Amino acid sequence: MQSLEIVRALSGVVVVGFGLFLIGLAAWIVTAPSRAEGFLKAFASSALTHYTEQGTRLIVGVAMITFAGSMRYPELFRLFGWLVIVSTAGLLLIPWQWHNKFAGLVMPPVFRRIGLFALGAFALGAFILYSVFRVVAA
Secondary structure: OHHHHHHHHHHHHHHHHHHHHHHHHHHHHHHOHHHHHHHHHOOOOOHHHHHHHHHHHHHHHHHHHHHHHHOOOHHHHHHHHHHHHHHHHHHHOOOHHHHHHHHHHHHHHHHHOHHHHHHHHHHHHHHHHHHHHHHHHO
């Protein structure tokens, strides 16, 4: 039973870390948009960055599913975790160069509206943290 509590606690740390990452990314975009854009452009720029991103996404997705029962809106966060895992599996099944080409098509419009992207990242991060604080408040 104690090992399940450790897994749940580690999952909670990952979920909180993800929420904080999103808020930090939003702040970075607002304060240094060109540097943040360079960071985002690097994600699919090589096999190493592609697989590092996918590994991180898998960890976040599994943590989200594992910790969802301790959060507000558990079904929503389970679904979100599964969406992360399924999309990650899809990205793992294609060559990283395809991911890079796809990013080359999708990201320029995002960069043109980087402020809106930052707002979305902040909102998602804040919603995740709000939903986690059910644990703290209980």
